[in-house]
Amino acid sequence: MGSSTPSIPLPPALGSSRPGSLGARLRQVRRQSEVLIAGLEPEDLGLQGMAHASPPKWHLGHTAWFFEEFLLRPALERPDGCLAYEPADPRWRYLFNSYYDAVGARHPQPQRGQLSRPPIAAVLAWRERIGSGLDQLLASLDEQPPASAASSLALLELGLQHEQQHQELLQMDLLDGFSRNPLEPAYHEGPAGPEAAYERGWSRGHGANDGMGRQDAGGEPGWLAHPGGLAMLGHPGSSGGGTPAPLNPFHFDNEAPRHQIWLEPFALAKQLVTNAAYAAFIGDGGYRRPELWMSEGWAVRQQRGWQAPRYWRGADEFTLAGRRQRQPLAPVRHLSWFEADAFARWAGARLPSEAEWELLAAAAALPQAHGLLWQWTGSPYRPYPGFRSAPGAVGEYNGKFMSSQFVLRGGCFLSPADHAGPERYTYRNFFPPASRWMASGLRLARDGA
Amino acid sequence: MGSSTPSIPLPPALGSSRPGSLGARLRQVRRQSEVLIAGLEPEDLGLQGMAHASPPKWHLGHTAWFFEEFLLRPALERPDGCLAYEPADPRWRYLFNSYYDAVGARHPQPQRGQLSRPPIAAVLAWRERIGSGLDQLLASLDEQPPASAASSLALLELGLQHEQQHQELLQMDLLDGFSRNPLEPAYHEGPAGPEAAYERGWSRGHGANDGMGRQDAGGEPGWLAHPGGLAMLGHPGSSGGGTPAPLNPFHFDNEAPRHQIWLEPFALAKQLVTNAAYAAFIGDGGYRRPELWMSEGWAVRQQRGWQAPRYWRGADEFTLAGRRQRQPLAPVRHLSWFEADAFARWAGARLPSEAEWELLAAAAALPQAHGLLWQWTGSPYRPYPGFRSAPGAVGEYNGKFMSSQFVLRGGCFLSPADHAGPERYTYRNFFPPASRWMASGLRLARDGA
């Protein structure tokens, strides 16, 4: 994470992943949210480029709200509680609720940019109070009944993971907002994105191919084959006898239950599709040939006038480091599912299913799986067999979004390294098929081993 | 089919299914399209209630266009052809193309209702010419090379099935159009829908339950269990050694390839959910409780003000037979996927996957599978492993709609009996999750055998 925003001075410890205690991780992760806005102009704090994005200040308020709503308010209401915590103005519950119907009404997302108040200082002071409240809560866990303490720990971990998700969202949203400014502002001066890895020779080390899965000049195979058959998919959860290495014990509810599936033989490309390969698709009429597209995607393409990935600008692309020259061998990014699907069809291939992706990633056999770009799959986002949402508001976290979206796998250069890394290969991200503002790329798949 | 529109006099032969020769079936099916408009007022022929529907006259023109475009025009262009067929005004290709990009530009669907010309007489005369052309084509198949003849036969069969699909669409669209008229017109005087079966005692004969899958008073089990395991899904296609009885040899491309899957143990309700059960859901706040809904569905519900299924009007419902009293034990219909999904969640159940549905239907073990209502599944509409679209314009038939839709299975009281009957259990219908104007219902499923 830190490496993508080098202009913001980071405390030394922030780069390391998962320190021993939850309390320390909490402080570090929450601190990182504040680090992310340190280099912004005050006016940037309210910037909302589109209805589905949120201003940086709102992300800081909402992640604070999560802890107040799900941990501190309940703790205050406990008869035996002795928490010294002053909650925010009750109206802030309305302002900073994102989509939890069980919590109550909320400020409409398209109007978050209009919340010039509360000012950032008030939000930061609130975050400070919440930090102190969480410290007290953690210190008091020993005195709680075990079930209650376990529930609090799970919610704290969820709050931490939630905040890390918003750290990525904050940067996606900022890129969207800055992209609408003719001045082409830069968030930082560092490497613009995953191409940094390429600049450091990543692709050479992992088998350089042409980004379309074809074998490279050196003769290395461009595809990883798998014979298919019965396999297990998903996170085993906390029940049962442990988590297979290197799997992280944390998971979101939508990653479970672990269940059996049948797979036909398949192969996945070893590399993400590159800018150069995508440019060849464009050059071959990719945006003018409806036969390559889903009907719905073609309609969207026409309506919005898509001619290239979201942030391409001539030979450059717009990034969090401002406008930069596009690197041909860097993976193409900020694609909708419709574009990824059309590219795959053009290339005579297809998108992987999420099961195919996870199988190879679980075996640590999949290069470029983490830290570069989220990778579109051909799998609609639906519940795993036996999935149950948690009761109450927290159950709205993932379960109510299981229609009209597709799964992305992996993680991206904006994801905190300890949030979506190799030990989180069961992670299911999801977006509607027309979305392009997240750091999405694609990897090809084909039938047969 | 005939039984649903008794006010229109049908020739005796029309009720029977699949007579020996394709030519005879073609004539019967094409004749049936004309029978369907026989009782309409002339003004009804141009009625288009909404952007996604089409006027009756357009359906008759478009099904004619299909034969001209894919069979008669190519035949005219063959160097050795001697077809005596006068094509329509070239502009009709534009008017009556539905969504085939490979054929060229087309009149926008939302504006089909504005095509008061050509008048119906001109369309019917064209259909007559096409019939004669198809007769010639059939008679000449013996003289064609076998591959060419086989291709023509396949396209003729596809044209026939296509026309049957439009016969159902025509009636769905008409119901939508009539429903917008305060005079509440009736298309016919017969039974209004699938409840006709109930009036004839269907439910008693097949195990009356409460429509929520619970055991009925008589003690009969309300659920059909299946132990899961490895199973085959989809149509085997024409390749290979034959089609398992009672499967119809015809299939749409999206029903293939047949492939293996793994299923966990499950059970399906023996009966579709009834109006009475659905009324209980409403009475229990079904349309006021966001926790029962997908987030996308809840937004649609709020935006469109849904309070009940599309055609409920007080204690009545609007049908092709006009406004009729709602039958409590008849299956609830004209539901969106969002409503079906919310109901299932409320009932502590879920929607079946399409594999679960097909498995029991293939075993002839599933009551109420055909002839009543299309049944929503929880399966997004996506290609089967190894699916390939046909080359050319015909490849657009199904393959380009595989995003943001859900599969429905079975068939409905508006489907021609020989089109979506028991021998067509691999049939995959699909609609966007917010659609309500088709004859859709739902059947519950649950985990475990």
Add this chain to the structure above:
Amino acid sequence: MGSSTPSIPLPPALGSSRPGSLGARLRQVRRQSEVLIAGLEPEDLGLQGMAHASPPKWHLGHTAWFFEEFLLRPALERPDGCLAYEPADPRWRYLFNSYYDAVGARHPQPQRGQLSRPPIAAVLAWRERIGSGLDQLLASLDEQPPASAASSLALLELGLQHEQQHQELLQMDLLDGFSRNPLEPAYHEGPAGPEAAYERGWSRGHGANDGMGRQDAGGEPGWLAHPGGLAMLGHPGSSGGGTPAPLNPFHFDNEAPRHQIWLEPFALAKQLVTNAAYAAFIGDGGYRRPELWMSEGWAVRQQRGWQAPRYWRGADEFTLAGRRQRQPLAPVRHLSWFEADAFARWAGARLPSEAEWELLAAAAALPQAHGLLWQWTGSPYRPYPGFRSAPGAVGEYNGKFMSSQFVLRGGCFLSPADHAGPERYTYRNFFPPASRWMASGLRLARDGA
């Protein structure tokens, strides 16, 4: 009127204006509405091209409704009445009310095209019954108190004038609807519009100029000057001592009261702007130069992609007689106010005020004032000083539309000759400035005599 639709056989008397008795005029005018649909295909009766237009059948129903609502229903409700009249189905009041809030709710205008029922036969039968009812009503006027009889006579005259307005609207709306059909249907085979007059040498007889008010080759002055000063504007109404010749005693409420105004010296062009002159405007970048346009008009132009008058198609234009070659010397038509205003600015002139127009028309000094095209003025449509709406629903006829519209003066080739002819020079027509589907043209004006 008849001359514009020569394919429809008219009874000989229809061309003449205002026969002696109101009853005879009523019958003739109401008959003419039916003549206007005689040549249509049945499907055309429901054709509605856009939200602001209405299908032909609706016009016939609405003009019938006017008589039922304002004359026959009140007569039925009178205690001493003995009218033998069976009103329509009460739901028709809802279907055929146009915009009278005092009457009650109404079917939304954008959905009139969806009213395939009642069928035309039922509407025509209703019209027949209404005719008989009106005959009875007229016959009974002698027995009514004078005030009541006078009120009935005024309403009958208003209903007659109202029906004539809808005869013009019906044809405007039909032109709009047909224009959306790629088959370019023709309503009739006769002269397409006002250019018929030109073909007969009109312009030669009245001083041929270049349509921009400039003097023609023959040296005739192209402008009519007026010294300005105090003048009277508007219709004197029925009160007071008579109506100045040649003024028709009938007037709509918005034409009164007659009142004094002050005018600066001005001149009006003798001729309407021609197609040739308008083509020169286009050739000079008229649709690419924002400095010629009102800001609101320029935004509309950009949004809708205007490049020429509504019905221009290459060198042709679309007319009620189908696609016809455009006549350079015919007056340009189907212009929005924004286009007319921009043209005038380009030509170094301006639009006339409605007072300027009326002053010269009242003096019978204005060529091309009637029977060709409605003529945009620069006057917003607002009440005359002292204007009062009639009480009740009839008061909604004109008075509630007095915002955001501009006045047009004269009459057009679609207007019945006895409805908007020279004796009706106080007539105020009005449309929003972006409307283009009516038969509108423009005449230039300039300051100074």
Add this chain to the structure above:
Amino acid sequence: MGSSTPSIPLPPALGSSRPGSLGARLRQVRRQSEVLIAGLEPEDLGLQGMAHASPPKWHLGHTAWFFEEFLLRPALERPDGCLAYEPADPRWRYLFNSYYDAVGARHPQPQRGQLSRPPIAAVLAWRERIGSGLDQLLASLDEQPPASAASSLALLELGLQHEQQHQELLQMDLLDGFSRNPLEPAYHEGPAGPEAAYERGWSRGHGANDGMGRQDAGGEPGWLAHPGGLAMLGHPGSSGGGTPAPLNPFHFDNEAPRHQIWLEPFALAKQLVTNAAYAAFIGDGGYRRPELWMSEGWAVRQQRGWQAPRYWRGADEFTLAGRRQRQPLAPVRHLSWFEADAFARWAGARLPSEAEWELLAAAAALPQAHGLLWQWTGSPYRPYPGFRSAPGAVGEYNGKFMSSQFVLRGGCFLSPADHAGPERYTYRNFFPPASRWMASGLRLARDGA
């Protein structure tokens, strides 16, 4: 001005009007723009509540742009120029152009809130440079040819007046933006609006009536009568022999030419309509009775759900001083023209014409004409006879907005005192009839003296 924002410390001189030299006035006025944002939070600088409003920072940038574009850039381009001025980044011309097509393309108004950059510091530094440039320009006027110097002086005065208009707009827009925040922020702590005058006894001093023009208890007449007749309207302009006292020699182009008109006898209410009177209108069903409304206004009312003036909240209203109790005797404000027009109809009166208003204001006979609220008239905003726009971009200032708007007269409590005071009685403000975010009120008129 100062009195409305007492929380912001003002330099002593700012309250006084028009000091001797233009240079001093320029500095004062430009300084005042910066004073207006002094108390805001940084996030407020980018707040844009709706598409037609602009963020405070944008107002400061745009008023700077005006001077750069129309004075400093031309001066830099003069061959003999020796101006030491560094213009802004050329892209700022695009960012800060409001609507001048002749200047070139511009950033879309609805997206001004997305311009988090340039930061305020950069804008203020630019303003500083511009101030220095303007000082140089003023100092060099003596050396310019008289015509050029006069043109520069006129543009400087226009720039000053323009900036004053934006000072009012900034506050209107801020009120709109703050009104959308559930925290109900306050811009300042002072009197909330024109009611301050009432609190100080204004109404007693000027004849207290009930705000509907009726005579008050004390017997004072509530109406000011005028016999009508020929009169002069508009500003005489700089040509000719002077300006009638107390008329300010400055005027916008749309206030000229001065011209003669004829008026019927009329009377205007001495007082603006009060909150109490408006509450009576609401209580009498004002928002439920379509017969009181223009048809267009009624449609807007239904669509937007209007039930009261824009900022009424229960018994309070939202103001720049936050939520405050509504004062019954204060003039009702933030009304659309449609609401003003409906109220007048309900009261048995009408809106004044702009001529009626100006006639009495010119005679200094009209109480409450200035400093409280802009006053809707019944006059559409159209050019005076003989009006000509200035050539070039400056000609777009007023002239291109002369359709679909109504004139407001007077000035309001947000207008700088030396900008729209009694000596500016020919001032023509204008807004579309559905706008409500400006400080608008109404005064009744009636026919007859």
